[in-house]
Amino acid sequence: MAVIQTNKSAMLYSEANQYTPGGVHTSIRNVDPHLIFTTADGAYIYDADGNRYIDYQAAFGPFVLGHRHPYVTEKVIEAIQRTDLFGVGTTDLEIRLSEKICRHVPSADMVLFCNSGSEATYHAIRLSRAVTGRRKLIKFQGCYHGWHDYVARNMLSAPDMIGKRDPGSAGMMDEAVDNTLVCTFNDLDDVEQTFKANPGEIAALIVEPIQHNIGCVLPQPGFLQGLRELCTQYGALLIFDEVITGFRHDIGGFQKVAGITPDLTTMGKAMANGFPIAAVAGKQSLMERFNTKPGGDVWFAGTYNGHAVGTAASIATLEMMERHNVHEYIFRLGERMRQGIRDIHQRLGIKAYVAGFGSVWTTYFLENEPRNYTDLMQNDAELYVAYRRKLLERGIFKLPMNIKRNHISFSHTEEDIDYTLQCIEDVLKELKESRG
Ligand SMILES: Cc1ncc(COP(=O)(O)O)c(C=O)c1O
Structure with a gap:
């Protein structure tokens, strides 16, 4: 299992807490681990300790072209x-x-x-x-x-x-x-x-x-x-x-x-x-x-x-x-991601629902397509967050929080998608083994 260094993030987070309630300027940003990002470039973001992540959080969605386009x-x-x-x-x-x-x-x-x-x-x-x-x-x-x-x-x-x-x-x-x-x-x-x-x-x-x-x-x-x-x-x-x-x-x-x-x-x-x-x-x-x-x-x-x-x-x-064919490109990568994840689920015998549209997707750990918020109460929230945390350790940044979406931008490449799919397969195997 990958372990990431987060000492500098931890120091900055502790300093932020001296001046700002909870150390963040928007409530939903207070998530564990408290990574502090310092650099952004296209599909990638880098934290204070120099760890690189493929960014699918996209600051809740604005980055349709990628960071600092x-x-x-x-x-x-x-x-x-x-x-x-x-x-x-x-x-x-x-x-x-x-x-x-x-x-x-x-x-x-x-x-x-x-x-x-x-x-x-x-x-x-x-x-x-x-x-x-x-x-x-x-x-x-x-x-x-x-x-x-x-x-x-x-x-x-x-x-x-x-x-x-x-x-x-x-x-x-x-x-x-x-x-x-x-x-x-x-x-x-x-x-x-x-x-x-x-x-x-x-x-x-x-x-x-x-x-x-x-x-x-x-x-x-x-x-x-x-x-x-x-x-x-x-x-x-x-x-x-x-x-x-x-x-x-x-x-x-x-x-x-x-x-x-x-x-x-x-x-x-x-x-x-x-x-x-x-x-x-x-x-x-x-x-x-x-x-x-x-x-x-x-x-x-x-x-x-x-x-x-x-x-x-x-x-x-x-x-x-x-x-440019921005939407055609991000939709194609979105479909490749969703299909890739569905194939992984099938290979591993995992029951989950891959939801999405265009460049956006998420994997819910439930069996059928959710049609409303009540249906999402069937989602295995613990698994959902554990899955995201493990991906984070491999350099894939999706917000480690329940029922959150992921975004693909014009800066993501086919290689980014392939690497992400490989990590998803590894993580799901690991979770499957550890949870029996
Ligand atoms: C659908 C929708 N409407 C409105 C808002 C509020 O936008 P802002 O955070 O820019 O005030 C958001 C923010 O996430 C949103 O997702």
Whole structure:
């Protein structure tokens, strides 16, 4: 078994704890082992002790091209040698990026930029309430849409809290928690009953079109179409939260793949290959309610909105997708990975389900395709994390945490996939032997 040196990471982690609660700046980053990464390059990341890992965590998904992609870096440097932020009017970079997004994303007649996915979902929901004059929101158990009070409930709920009142944080406003209703993914009857039980009260339904925050739970045929129809029927806005799926699965988002057009779309992550920018987009009649247009009555603001770094990075990322077969390549490698893992399972007689779409995959240790968060309670969480820890010891970085997804980028090579498959086979053999 491989053993990695982590002394320098441990020292830095201990120092970080002196200044920062838990030593990390996002709660989900506090994972064991506490590796501190210092260098990133394409498909690889290096920790403070010099260990190299093939990175499939991809910082939760932004790196669709790979870390420090040369073209994106070049365009960002070019931009910041000329410009930064003015806080008045617009910029050539904002206009160029807006044009691209409106051209590629089916639901985007108009777009506005902000800095994080949480801001984008907040704006989309507040706009929905303003437009409909209604208060309630529907989300799905297991979906994550950011940290704010409107949506931070029923995310990774404990088994006994599934579907129940499960706020994600102390200090949340009761009114916000109680006006967010929770449904079961892939269950259109549940959604319809919820609309019926709250007549004229639901402003919007927000959904990750693929449940990537719990790995990869796919919408069953007809589910997204059914949501579209129910929202239209009951006068609610349909919000696709494409913060993960947007640009990773298609330059037009998963809505383009699925052929379903929501009223509003939120985007982030892969939009700028790791640089901070996010967006909310939608129909012109809705977007013009934002007070960026004189007379608009829905507040939209942010000191750093449209900063040159994020906009230049996003233009460069989308240009890469326009000019190269980025998706074809990462989808091919994704399929090779999934098939390779299935073959290994068959060879070793392991019962597991390899889920995925395009460049994203995960192996659940359960027998059948999961259709919702409840189904994932069958996953062997202990094995799931042990498997990831053992891969980490071999230089494969997947977040050692239950029901997390993995990402392939344009920088990963066939050799990376082959090496990963070899490690997966070795690790599964080892785990099989040790667990009898
Ligand atoms: C689907 C989805 N929406 C929204 C967010 C929030 O984005 P951010 O962390 O940039 O605020 C995330 C973050 O993981 C996400 O996965």
